[in-house]
Amino acid sequence: MTDVLRIDDLTMHLETELGTVRAVENLSLRVDEGEAVALVGESGCGKSMTALSIMRLLPPYARFRSGSIRVAGKDLVTAPERAMRQIRGGTIGMIFQDPLTFLNPLRQVGEQIAEAVRLHTGAGRVEADAQALEALRRVRIADAENVVHNYPHQLSGGMRQRVLIAIAVACRPSLLICDEPTTALDVTIQAQIMELIDNLRHELGTAVLLITHDLGLVAQYCSRVYVMYAGQVVEDAGVREIFQHPRHPYTQALLQSSLRPDRVSEDFAVIDGQPPQLLAPPPGCRFHPRCPRVFDPCPSAMPGLDRAGEGRAMVRCHLEEAHQ
Amino acid sequence: MTNALLTIHELKVHYETSGGLFSAGSLPVRAVDGVSLELKRGELLALVGESGCGKSTIARTLVGLTEPTAGDIIYAGQNVGNFSPQERQNFRRSVQMVFQDPFDSLNPRKTVFSTIAQPLRIHKIVPRAELKAEVIRLLNAVGLSPAEAYLGRYPHQFSGGQRQRICIARAIASRPKIIIADEAVSALDVSIRAQILTLFRKLTQELDLASIFITHDLSVVRSLCESVAVMYLGQVVERGPTERVFTRPQHPYTRALLQASPIADPDVARSRRGFLLEGDVPSPANPPAGCRFHTRCPIAQPKCASEPPALRSIEGVEAACHFPEGWRQTEKVSRAEEAVQ
Secondary structure (H helix, E strand, O other): OOEEEEEEEEEEEEEEOOEEEEEEEEEEEEEEOOOEEEEEOOOOOOHHHHHHHHHOOOOOOEEEEEEEEEEOOEEOOOOOHHHHHHHEOOOEEEEOOOHHHHOOOOOOHHHHHHHHHHHHHOOOHHHHHHHHHHHHHHOOOOOHHHHOOOOHHHOOHHHHHHHHHHHHHOOOOOEEEEEOOOOOOOHHHHHHHHHHHHHHHHHHOOEEEEEEOOHHHHHHHOOEEEEEEOOEEEEEEEHHHHHHOOOOHHHHHHHHHOOOOOOOOOOOOOOOOOOOOOOOOOOOOOOOOOOOOOOOOOOOOOOOEEEOOOOOOEEEOHHHHHHO | OOOEEEEEEEEEEEEOOOOOOOOOOOOOEEEEEEEEEEEEOOOEEEEEOOOOOOHHHHHHHHOOOOOOOEEEEEEOOEEHHHOOHHHHHHHHHHEEEEOOOOOOOOOOOOOHHHHHHHHHHHOOOOOHHHHHHHHHHHHHHOOOOOHHHHOOOOHHHOOHHHHHHHHHHHHHHOOOOEEEEEOOOOOOOHHHHHHHHHHHHHHHHHOOOEEEEEEOOHHHHHHHOOEEEEEEOOEEEEEEEHHHHHHOOOOHHHHHHHHHOOOOOHHHHHHOOOOOOOOOOOOOOOOOOOOOOOOOOOOOOHHHHOOOOOOEEEOOEEEOOOOOHHHHHHHHHHHHHHHHO
């Protein structure tokens, strides 16, 4: 398997007026060809900042401090802006939570897809328009011939997300980054969109990086999982491994507080407190103030992300080191 | 009907859309179109459905933010429509609401103390001299301690979960009998959501509150509420005890909702067999004739397009479907297919 994305030891800080926000620290992540990988965590854990780092769509006060992001032989941390324009929408497609923000309200959706095609393939107008129609059909829009001429406000939320996906995959990217793609949608529409993304992954061989807070979507659609907490990856494992034998106390807590429609939880398994501010993260392990299994080294020493157990899971926890 | 604390009977709420500059007259939006519900003392009733099904409109009507077009609301045996101003004031004190967005539902220019003291003053719950002590008691009850330190703070100084606790403290301040929670945990992260649900469950038991819990998230309903009503396009399509509805759903829409709800277990999630609903929910300004779900229903028959089904008892629940047995047929077929393979 060759990787389409390989992030090694990435640290990205935001230099704000209030101080340094440690948004992403020592993050390593890999996505192989055609694979569906999840990056999960709660609000503010740095998962979206990771995605924006890959696309280099960061605010001007963002600074890469170390590490590399390798895509198609290039390091995106140092790539010139010209090269990034070919990567964005070409090699990597991206879809976001709120499609309306990313669609131009004044232009027909067909034009918006064709624009992406012309930009990345150099196709002529007629050819690009034909490909736009084809892209709408690919995302299962029934009357694509008419929808091509619609404006975004004429479409429902689910249809807009389909249009955004059509733009993202129009140039056959090798990686599709989906940042909370269904959070704003109703549950039956969410199911349609997730099925569509999964089908496109198989049809086009596009790898998917799914960024989400919803463990249910991860369980159903992804083969590997990275769990993020306070700017760091705390656990990296296969999907069955992580759901059956979660090792990091944070992963365990997340799973226990995830309610399920197919069974009754008597106890909502609360972890106290809230995630730390990344302006001044706690010393030592960042989870230690909330951890039910905190012990001697946790408040002072930062645990490394190390291999744990027989499988290929990687865990950032002193408990695992103690077991070795 | 006898032990019901609150009864909603054939409630209709239609919004007149004043057509824009370019539209010549338009149809009213039938947000709620003939809903009957019953809430018993101490009961936790879930109202579920997707955007635009009318669940929030019911909540707004119950607390008096929207006027009903038709139908009755009966509280403790009396029709709310016939209440005197004094009785109406009393009713409003008894039914309190917690909203989805704890950022929008708190006044940013008021301190925590004045936010929570306001209902205490309006409804004269405690003498003026005891206001501060009562606010502190309420803050402790919702798990915000040390309460004294929070009194003078403003909403922006709190996290989302803490703000939702402040909203809950304000809601229970007037000693209500009923709490209506409209997507009260939907904006929260899972670890915070678990904290708020734990608080909510504890308070409803301690204060003997009945509650209508409005949500789109079926996983919360399964663990929190004893009964559930499923809405589609302004109408209740299925209702009954949560366990029954979740394990033996009779309406195809309920089945579709359950099928589409994510399950955090790779083996269970991937072995589910069912169907995906196609298309979007039709407009409530122009709902389909007959059964409103027939345009998306995979087992619809010609009768469904012409005759609206009424709620009737089927297998321990009430469902509004002409052909609930249609499911058992298709299930038999798919089991037979499985056996062959």
